[in-house]
Amino acid sequence: MEIKKIRDLTLIDIDKEYTMVVACDSCGGIGMKEGDTFKVPTVYVARFAVRVAIMEVICAGAEIVTITNAVCNEMNNTGIEVIKGIKEELKMAEIDSVVLTGSTEENFKTISTGIGITAIGMVSKDEVKVNSAAGEAALISIGIPKVGAEIDFVKDNSIVDYSTIYRLLKHKDVYEIVPVGSKGIAYEAKELAKNNGHKLNFKDNILVDVNKSAGPSTCIIAAVNQEKINDLKKDFKKVNVIGLMV
Known part of the structure; x- marks a missing residue:
C-alpha cells in the first residue's frame, strides 16, 4: 500500500485500480457559544467547515464515500445544528447524506464551538486530478x-x-x-x-x-x-x- 501526501491531501493506493483521497478541516471559536470569538449561527459554521474538505476531495476527481464530523460540544443543540448544516451542504454538493457519521462531547460542558471534519473519497487511478497538469x-x-x-x-x-x-x-x-x-x-x-x-x-x-x-x-x-x-x-x-x- 502506497501513501502519498500532496498539498492538504492524503492519497492511499488501495489496489491496482483505486486510490483513496482523504482531506480534513477544523473550526474553533466560531459559533454562538459564549466563548466564541466570531458569532455566526452554528448551521453556517458547519456548512463552510465541511465545504473545505468536500472541495479538496472532489477537486482531486474523487467521489465522496464518507464524511466524519467530530463535534467538540454537546449534541443538543450544537451537534444538532452542526449535522443540519453538514446535510445542507451535502445536498448542495449532490452527495447522499448517508455518508455522514460522527461524535459529540457529552461528558463536559463547553463554552466555545469546535468542529473537526474528515472527508474520504475514492477514485480510479487513471482519473486522479492531482499533479496532472500537462506540459505548459x-x-x-x-x-x-x-x-x-x-x-x-x-x-x-x-x-x-x-x-x-x-x-x-x-x-x-x-x-x-x-x-x-x-x-x-x-x-x-x-x-x-x-x-x-x-x-x-x-x-x-x-x-x-x-x-x-x-x-x-x-x-x-x-x-x-x-x-x-x-x-x-x-x-x-x-x-x-x-x-x-x-
Missing part, C-alpha cells in the same frame, strides 16, 4: 477570495459553486483544480506549479487579490490549456488569468 499550462482562478464577515452566509454568488467544479472536472482543457483557502491564490498557484515540475510567471494586472485569504474555499485555481483561455472565459463566469506555468 495557464493558471486561472474562479470565484472571489472572501473570509469571515465578508461572506454572505445565506447566498453569495461570488463564491465558486459545486456545479462549476463538476463542469470543470469534465472539461478536456482543464488539467487540475485546487481549492484556495487561507493562504491565498498566489501561494496555491506557486505550489501547483512546483508540484508539477514547473515555475509560475504571474500575469501583470491580475484582476483579483492573489494574496487574500479565501477562507472556506470561496475560490479555486485551475491549470488549463493556455490556448483555450478565451473559450473557458465564455464557458465559465468570473475567470481570471493568474499566470503561466513554464
Whole structure:
C-alpha cells in the first residue's frame, strides 16, 4: 500500500485500480457559544467547515464515500445544528447524506464551538486530478477570495459553486483544480506549479487579490490549456488569468 501526501491531501493506493483521497478541516471559536470569538449561527459554521474538505476531495476527481464530523460540544443543540448544516451542504454538493457519521462531547460542558471534519473519497487511478497538469499550462482562478464577515452566509454568488467544479472536472482543457483557502491564490498557484515540475510567471494586472485569504474555499485555481483561455472565459463566469506555468 502506497501513501502519498500532496498539498492538504492524503492519497492511499488501495489496489491496482483505486486510490483513496482523504482531506480534513477544523473550526474553533466560531459559533454562538459564549466563548466564541466570531458569532455566526452554528448551521453556517458547519456548512463552510465541511465545504473545505468536500472541495479538496472532489477537486482531486474523487467521489465522496464518507464524511466524519467530530463535534467538540454537546449534541443538543450544537451537534444538532452542526449535522443540519453538514446535510445542507451535502445536498448542495449532490452527495447522499448517508455518508455522514460522527461524535459529540457529552461528558463536559463547553463554552466555545469546535468542529473537526474528515472527508474520504475514492477514485480510479487513471482519473486522479492531482499533479496532472500537462506540459505548459495557464493558471486561472474562479470565484472571489472572501473570509469571515465578508461572506454572505445565506447566498453569495461570488463564491465558486459545486456545479462549476463538476463542469470543470469534465472539461478536456482543464488539467487540475485546487481549492484556495487561507493562504491565498498566489501561494496555491506557486505550489501547483512546483508540484508539477514547473515555475509560475504571474500575469501583470491580475484582476483579483492573489494574496487574500479565501477562507472556506470561496475560490479555486485551475491549470488549463493556455490556448483555450478565451473559450473557458465564455464557458465559465468570473475567470481570471493568474499566470503561466513554464
